[in-house]
Amino acid sequence: MSFPWAKPYEPQHPLMKWMDEKLPIPRLVYNATGPGYPVPRNLNYFWNFGVLAGAALVIQIVTGIVLAMHYAANAGVAFNSVEHIMRDVNAGWFIRYAHMNGASMFFIVVYLHIFRGLYYGSYKAPREMVWLLGVVIFLLMMATAFMGYVLPWGQMSFWGAQVITGFFSAIPVVGDPIRVWLLGGFAPDNAALNRFFSLHYLLPFVIAGVIILHIWALHIPGSSNPTGIEVKDEQDTVPFHPYYTAKDGFGVGVFLLVFVALTFFSPNLLGHADNYIPANPLSTPAHIVPEWYFWPFYAILRAFTFNFLWIDAKLWGVIAMFAAIALLFFLPWLDSSPVKSSNYRPLNRIFFWLLVLDVFVLGWCGKSPAEQPYVFLSQFCAAYYFAHFLIILPIISRIERPLPMPNSITEAVLAKHADDKSAATA
C-alpha cells in the first residue's frame, strides 16, 4: 500500500519493461526505497539508524562469510585459527577486526534506533507490528552476538558460554537436562562450539528475513515522524529517493567514520583482554563480564540476590533478565496515550530521560564487579526499569496533559521555519 500520490513505477527502457512483466523486483525496490515511497518531510537524524542497522548487518554478513573461509570450529584449533587469520591470512586482521567491531556498531545503531522509537512513540498504533518484529530482531541479534563471541574460544568465550547456558539450569526440574542438551555435553566443548558456529552462520539470514517483514510492516502505515502526527496530504511528504537516500548516504558516511576509527585505531577498546587467553575449563577469570551491549541485562540478572517467595534468587535473575526484554512486546498496550511524540508529552519526556539514565547506570553496574555500591545501584535501577515500563508508563499515559499540537506535519515545519526567521531578525 502507499499514499495515493505515490509516484507510480513506469519503466521506460524495454529491458526494464520486460523485467517488470517477468519478475517485478525493480518495481518492488522503487516502491519500497525509491521515488515510489512517500516519507514525511520532517524526519530528523534519528531516523537514519534503521538504514544504518541494515548496513551493519550487511557488513557483518560479508565479513563473516569471509572469516568462515579460514576459521575452524574445533575446540582444539579454534583459538589458533583466529590468530592464523590475524597473522597470516591476507588482510585477515582487517576482516576480523571489522567483524568484531561491526558487532558493536550494529548494537550502537540498534540501541539508538530503539530509543528513537521509545521517545517518538513509534511503537504505537498503527505501527505495533513494526515494533514487535523489531523486538524479535533484537532478540535474534543478541543470540547471534552471544554465539559469535564464543567462537574465538578464548577465556571469555568459554566462560560466557558456561554462564549463559547456565541460565537454563535455573529452570526447575528440566533445567539441567536442557542445559546439557544445549551444550551437547556437561560443559562447553567441541559439540557446543560446532553448533554455535552453525547457528551463528544461520541466524543472520533469519535476521535479514525478519528485517524484510519489519520493513514490509512499516510500509503499510508509512514511516512515523518527529511530530507523531500522521501524514495528511502530499505536502507532508517527499519521495524516499532522492531525498532520504541522500540523507542516508550522509548518515552512512558518518557511521563509517566511527567504524573505521574503532576498527583501525582501537580495535580492542570494546573487547576484553581475557579473550586473548585460550579457553581453560579449569580456571575462571577473576572478573567475567559480557560484551558491553549485554551489560544492562547482566546487571539486572545479578541484581536479584534474595530468594523471594518460592522462587530462588538465581531463577528470579534469569526470569527478570528475559522479562526486561519480553516486556517490550507489550509496550504498545502499556502506553495508552494517543499522543505519539514525546515532544508533546512533557511528563513522558522526563521519564524517558530518566529511563536512559537508568539504563546507562545499569550498564555501568553490569561492567563493574559484584561489590558495593554497584550491587545496590543495580538493584535500585533494575527496580526502576520495571517500574518505568510496568507502572509509571501506564499511569502517566492516563494523567498526562499533552501540549497543543500542530494540525499537520507541514504546519509544524512552517512554524519551525517562522520561528527561525523571527529569531534571526530579533
Place this chain on the structure above:
Amino acid sequence: MVRPLGFLVGLGFIAALLCAIFTTPLTNEPNASHAFHKEPKHLALSSDGLLPHWDKAKLQRGMQVYKEVCSACHSLNLVAFRDIADLGYSEGQIKSFAKSYDTIPSINPDTGEPSTRTGLPSDHFPAPYANETAARAANNNALPPDLSLITKAREGGKNYVYSLLTGFQNPPANLPKELQPPTGLHFNPYFANLNLAMAPPLHDGQVTFADGSPNDVKAMASDVAAFLVWTAEPKLVKRHQVGWAAFIFLLIFTGLTYMSYRNIWADKKH
C-alpha cells in the same frame, strides 16, 4: 488486561528487588590485598599513539632478551621465524637464526621415532616444554603462560609487562601475615595476587647487546615489552597506515554526501 497484569508483575519484581536491597550489606568485605596492589607504570614506546612505528633495533634487542632469558620457561607459539623479517632481518639472517634452534619436534624418517631437527623459516619458535604437564612439573605446578599475545591478554598490556618485570621487591613491612609470599613465591605489587611463582627473571647486565645499548633491568624490560607488543599485534603499524588512508577518504566522502544532501533538500523546508 495488559496493564493490570503488567502492574502486578512489576510489583513482583520490585518487591523481590527491595528484599534483595534490604538483605545485602552495603559495605564490601575488606580486601587487604587491594591496598598493596599497584597500577602499572606507563611505558612509552614508538608503537604507541595514532602514528606508530616499530623501533626495529629495540625489537631486535627485545627478541634477544626473550631468547636468552624468557624462552627458558615461556613459549612463543604463535610467532614463526619468518615473521621476524618485520624486525629488519634479511632472509639469510632469518635462515641462520632458524637453524640455530635444533629442538624442532620432528619424526625420524627411517624409524618413525619422535626426534628433533634444526629450524626452518616456516617453523614457529619451539616451546621450552613438550606440554602443559611438563611445564607445570618443572615449575612447582605454576604454568608459565605463552607470551605471543601477552600484551593483549593482560589489562595494561605493555605497561603491565614492564611493571611486572621491574616490580619485584621485598614485601613492605606492614604487609599482613596472610599476604606474605609463601615459600617459592615472590612479592610483586603489580601482580593481581601480589605473590607470583616467577622469580625475578632479569638482572643488570644479564644480556649483552651487540649495539652496546644499556642492559640494566629497566632497559631490558622495556625492550622485551616492546618486542611482545609486536608479537601480539604484528600488523599494528600497517593497521594504522591503512586506517589513516581509509579515514581521510571517508572524510572527503562524508563531506561530499553532506553537500549532496543539502543540495537535494535545498528547495524543501524540513
Place this chain on the structure above:
Amino acid sequence: MASETETTAGIEDGVRRRDFINIAAVSFAGVGAAAVVLPLVNQMNPSADVLALSSTEIDISAIQPGQAIKTSWRKQPVFVRNLTPVEIAEAKKVPLSELRDPQTIDERTKPGKENWLITLGVCTHLGCVPLGAAEGENRGDYGGYFCPCHGSHYDTAARIRKGPAPKNLAVPPYEFNSDTVVTIG
C-alpha cells in the same frame, strides 16, 4: 535527479554544479566499495604460512639408478627419478618432431646431472597422480609414467607421448645444494 525536483527552472549552471556534487558523491562510494572488495578477494589467495612452505629440501642419496621416489612440494606430489643410461639414451633418440610438447631431455634436467629427472607428479590432463614412481607400478608404453585416470603415457623424460594430456609433466624450479641434496622451490 535533483534537477527533476528543481522549482526554479532555467538556472543551467546551478543545475550542472549541483548534479556534479551528487555524481562525485556516488563515484566516491563506488571507489570506496571497490577498495573494500580488494582485500575481500585477496583473502582467498595463499596465506603467509602457506607461502612459507614453498620450498622443500630432499635427500636423493638413497635413490638407485632406475628408481624413483615420490615426495611433496606445496602439497603437490613430486617425482624424483634417477635415470639409467639406457633410459637417457631412449629419451634422446626420439626426434622432437614426434613430440606433442617438444622438449629435449637436456632442457628438462640440470647440466651434468641429466640422470636426475625431477617433475611434478600431476598429470597435465586433469591433475591425477600418474603411476610409475613406485616400484612395480605401470610405467606405460614408453617406460616413464602412466596416468590411469584417462590413459596418458609419458616417456623416460616424462614427456607426453600418448593419451589426452596436452603437456609434459612440469619441471618445478629446483637447485642442487650438493650432490645429494636438492632444494625444490
